Amino acid sequence: MFLKFVLLLKALSSFVSAYQWPNYVMDELEHLLVDTYGFNDGGFKRAITPCTNYVGGNQTLGRQTSAQWLRAAFHDFTTANITAGTGGMDASIQFETDRPENSGAAMNDSMGFFSPFANAHVSMADLIALSVVTSVGGCSSPTLRIPLRGGRIDATEGGETGVPEPESSLEETLAISAKTGFNQSDLIALTICGHTMGSVHHAGFPQVVPESAVTPDNLGGAIHFDATPGIFDHKVVHEYLSWEGQRGGALVTTENITVRSDLRLFTSDNNATIQRLATSQDYFKQSCVDLFTRMIDTVPSNVHLTEVITPNVVKPVNVSLSLDNNGGVVFSGYIRLLSAPFSDAATVKISWLPEGSTATASLLHTGGSLFGNTLYYGFSMPVESISSFTITVTDGNHSRTFDNNGNGYPIQDNVFFLPDLSSTDEDGNVVIKAAVLTSTKLVNVSANIAVPTRMIGALGPRINHVVVQLSPEETLGAYTIFAYIHAFDRGVRELGKNVAGPHLNKLVSMWPTTRAWFNYIRTPSLPKPSSLRRVQLWLILGEKKYPSVVDFTEILMTMLEKVPIQPRLGAFRDLIMQEPTDRVANISVHNMITDLERKTSPYIDLMQSLTQRSFNSAPIQTSLFARNSIQCV
Numbered sequence: 001m002f003l004k005f006v007l008l009l010k011a012l013s014s015f016v017s018a019y020q021w022p023n024y025v026m027d028e029l030e031h032l033l034v035d036t037y038g039f040n041d042g043g044f045k046r047a048i049t050p051c052t053n054y055v056g057g058n059q060t061l062g063r064q065t066s067a068q069w070l071r072a073a074f075h076d077f078t079t080a081n082i083t084a085g086t087g088g089m090d091a092s093i094q095f096e097t098d099r100p101e102n103s104g105a106a107m108n109d110s111m112g113f114f115s116p117f118a119n120a121h122v123s124m125a126d127l128i129a130l131s132v133v134t135s136v137g138g139c140s141s142p143t144l145r146i147p148l149r150g151g152r153i154d155a156t157e158g159g160e161t162g163v164p165e166p167e168s169s170l171e172e173t174l175a176i177s178a179k180t181g182f183n184q185s186d187l188i189a190l191t192i193c194g195h196t197m198g199s200v201h202h203a204g205f206p207q208v209v210p211e212s213a214v215t216p217d218n219l220g221g222a223i224h225f226d227a228t229p230g231i232f233d234h235k236v237v238h239e240y241l242s243w244e245g246q247r248g249g250a251l252v253t254t255e256n257i258t259v260r261s262d263l264r265l266f267t268s269d270n271n272a273t274i275q276r277l278a279t280s281q282d283y284f285k286q287s288c289v290d291l292f293t294r295m296i297d298t299v300p301s302n303v304h305l306t307e308v309i310t311p312n313v314v315k316p317v318n319v320s321l322s323l324d325n326n327g328g329v330v331f332s333g334y335i336r337l338l339s340a341p342f343s344d345a346a347t348v349k350i351s352w353l354p355e356g357s358t359a360t361a362s363l364l365h366t367g368g369s370l371f372g373n374t375l376y377y378g379f380s381m382p383v384e385s386i387s388s389f390t391i392t393v394t395d396g397n398h399s400r401t402f403d404n405n406g407n408g409y410p411i412q413d414n415v416f417f418l419p420d421l422s423s424t425d426e427d428g429n430v431v432i433k434a435a436v437l438t439s440t441k442l443v444n445v446s447a448n449i450a451v452p453t454r455m456i457g458a459l460g461p462r463i464n465h466v467v468v469q470l471s472p473e474e475t476l477g478a479y480t481i482f483a484y485i486h487a488f489d490r491g492v493r494e495l496g497k498n499v500a501g502p503h504l505n506k507l508v509s510m511w512p513t514t515r516a517w518f519n520y521i522r523t524p525s526l527p528k529p530s531s532l533r534r535v536q537l538w539l540i541l542g543e544k545k546y547p548s549v550v551d552f553t554e555i556l557m558t559m560l561e562k563v564p565i566q567p568r569l570g571a572f573r574d575l576i577m578q579e580p581t582d583r584v585a586n587i588s589v590h591n592m593i594t595d596l597e598r599k600t601s602p603y604i605d606l607m608q609s610l611t612q613r614s615f616n617s618a619p620i621q622t623s624l625f626a627r628n629s630i631q632c633v
Contacts, residue, residue, distance in 0.1 A: 002512065008629055019307060021316065021404050024121040025150040027310050032130060033148060034118065034311045036138075038367025039376050040336075044127075044134060047113055050195070051139035051232035052574065056109045062222030064229060065113070066139050067198020068106035074194055075102055076128055079159030080180040085301025088180070091124035092155035094458040101163040104204030105220075111459040120450035124460040125152035129296040136292060139197060140232040143370050144285055146292050149305040166208055166251060166259035170268055173261070175301045181300060186291060187343040188265055188273040192248075195262065197234045200250040208250050208259045225249035234284035237277050240266065263553055311371045313338045314391055314402045316409055321416045324382070327412055327477015332380035335361050340372035342395050348377040352389040386413050414440055417447075418481070433483040434470060445470040445482040541579035567588035 019026050036045035047055035048066040055065045072093060079096075080088035094159040097107040114127040118430045133146045164173040177187040202209040204223025213221035226236035227245045240248035247253050251262035266274050277284045297305060319333030335348050360378035368374060387406030392401045404410075421433040432449075436442050446469050451459035470482035 009417060018405060019309075023306075025126075025314075026306055028119070028122045029126060029130060029148060030309050030312060030315070031317075032122075032127075033133065033309065034338075034369045035336075035367055035374060036134075036369045038374065039365035040317065040334075040367055040374070044117060044130065045138055045370075048135055048138055050230065051135075055113060056105065058219070060217050060219050061203075062199060062218045062220040063105060063109070065109070066135040067112050067130075067229070069135045070197065071104075071106045072110040073128050073132045073296065074165050074190070075107065076125070077298055078163045078176065078180060080298050081160060082179065082181045082298070087159045088298035088299055088300060089125050089129055089152055089296050090155040090159065090303075091128060091152075091460060092157070092159035093128070094460050095155070095158035096161075097160060099158075099163075101161065101165050104201065106204075108459065115258045115460050118452065118461055118463070120463050120465070121148070123152050123154045125154050125299075126150050132292050132296050135197075136232050136288070137370050139230060140285065144232065144289055146289050147308040148297070149297060149308055151303065151305045152299055153303050156462075162260065166205065166261045168261060170264045173265060174268075174347055182291075182294075184269060186294075188269065189277060189287055190291045190295065191262060191265060192236060192240075192274065192277065193284075193291060195249060195251075196232055196234065196288075197225070197229055199224045199229060205250075205259075207256055208254050210255075212281045220341060223250040232285075232288075234277065234281050237274055237284060241271070241274060241482060242280055242598055311338060311369070312336075313341065314393060316391070317376070319409075319411065320419060321383075321386070321411065321413055321435075322420050323476055323479060327479055329383050329386070330380060331383045331386055331411075333378075333388075334364075335377045335379070337375040337377065337393065338369070338372045339375060342375065342393060344373075344375055345393040346375070346393055349392045349394075350379060350389055351392065352383060352386045354385055354387055355383065357383070383413075386411055413437065415442065415445070421481075430484070430486045432468065432470065433473070434482050435476075435479040436482055438475065438478060438480045443472075447484060504554045614631045 032042040032044045035042045051066045052064055054063040076093035077089055077091055093107055094111045096102055114124055117127055118124050133148045136146055137143050162176050164176055174184055192229045199222035200208055202211055202213050209221050209223050213223055224246050226239050227356045230462045239245040254260055315336040317336050322330045324330055349358050351358040359381045361379035363375055364378040365376040366373055377625060388410050390401055390403045390408055392399055416435055418433040418435055423431050432447050436445060446467050449466045451464045451466050453464045455462045468484045471481040473481045
């Protein structure tokens with residue numbers, strides 16, 4: 001038993017985080033990092049489960065999301081200029097996807113997936129960094145831990161050009177790398193670390209991969225870098241040095257000598273770096289972890305990253321106050337434990353001040369993560385007054401109290417948001433309610449709402465903050481209920497439906513399976529159709545049995561001009577450009593939608609933005625407004 005207690009203390013010391021709760025940036029990133037399946041799944045790692053998965057659509061395209069994430073991160077990082085203090089991990093890549101240096105589907109695929117996860121606390125740049133941590137950790141065994149920090153700030157425009165291309169000379173490539181702070185050996189190692197997973201595709205790099213690579217089961221014409229494209233290991237190093245298997249991939253072996261960029265780089269120091277990496281699996285993996293850590297922590301000089309985010313062995317989740325029918329205060333939420341170091345036999349008690357009362361939470365749900373299983377203990381109890389709480393976990397004969405580093409977990413009952421009484425609906429109606437202790441005599445109550453807004457030329461959102469005034473509505477017990485209620489202008493919505501209806505019906509008659517996709521575009525609150533994440537419009541554009549691209553674009557143009565779906569235009573355009581079809585037809589539609597984006601004012605008012613939901617929302621995802629502040633004077 002003593003040995004078990006020693007092991008418990010050792011495990012706790014390796015996980016306990018020093019940051020104070022709540023820290024919204026670190027809390028949100030920790031959730032996406034840790035909660036990866038089961039109850040309260042954040043939905044992020046799902047994209048790379050299994051590691052060979054392509055979340056964007058047809059698995060026969062030969063694309064692999066885990067590898068795409070590494071490539072997108074490298075291309076975002078490579079704009080860094082450490083002397084000038086600019087570039088690096090700043091999500092500028094989302095403005096740069098039309099550059100030849102960023103060819104292929106990886107950039108738009110990745111940014112499109114990350115976009116729904118961005119909010120007021122987690123930037124697109126943080127999500128790019130998280131993708132590296134998740135991809136390497138989720139595809140390695142034992143799990144590799146790349147330290148994750150938060151606090152990156154998204155760029156508002158594209159960065160410097162100059163990401164090395166297959167045709168780039170060695171001198172150009174090394175000069176670009178030097179600006180990022182990576183020397184020759186660093187770049188060689190970083191490149192082969194990134195190329196231990198995934199492939200090079202004919203669809204994105206026809207000058208590297210011949211058309212003969214395209215088959216019915218490999219529509220993108222993928223050639224793997226090594227024999228284990230879905231595993232983060234050093235197989236690529238050994239196959240390259242022994243000249244066996246994939247021999248390092250197409251950027252080493254292609255018949256087009258001009259684009260053998262990996263071969264030029266690897267041999268630039270007579271293979272010395274590659275030979276060092278081949279010393280052992282552990283040396284290779286640790287070198288990659290160190291280099292990826294440097295890469296994702298390279299940020300503009302005005303950015304200050306958080307401390308390293310470590311999994312919380314004990315974490316309050318969705319803790320909130322509400323009012324019952326008689327105006328009594330109800331304290332509820334979940335306490336999440338990690339199974340390392342705790343077992344599912346552990347008991348959880350919550351004590352709160354100033355009452356000094358204690359209640360027991362019950363194990364209700366379980367989930368999983370790269371750090372062990374997650375155990376969710378739910379609680380809901382009436383309280384007379386509350387200012388902070390502590391959590392005591394008993395496992396076997398041993399107990400420990402978690403008190404937020406001596407400060408208690410803060411919560412106050414003077415003013416609080418009421419998620420149970422607040423709502424949005426698919427028509428855009430919004431209700432925000434808050435409880436204000438009447439004895440405080442507060443009269444000016446406002447809510448600061450973070451609104452994701454479409455940016456022209458990028459898939460990620462800009463987060464705008466909107467302050468709305470709440471008005472007193474009724475008294476309930478000791479509290480006054482303040483409310484903000486907004487009804488969407490139905491006239492505008494009905495006008496859009498009436499004008500677009502005939503055109504939508506014509507399009508649906510051309511191809512019935514477009515119905516689910518266009519319903520999703522027109523009604524953002526609907527879940528994204530799982531079977532239509534990549535709508536293969538090339539079936540319409542490319543085959544003779546369907547109307548010509550001119551007829552199609554005319555219908556689409558009329559519909560998009562009248563229906564308020566501006567936030568979806570960029571994703572729609574990128575979707576079309578990624579499908580393997582007639583490039584002339586694709587470019588025609590691409591240009592048409594781009595022109596619409598420029599000429600039409602984005603139809604994003606507060607209410608439409610608030611009704612947008614991610615198709616991969618967590619089962620108990622914090623209420624839409626729970627991370628927004630209620631301000632009172």
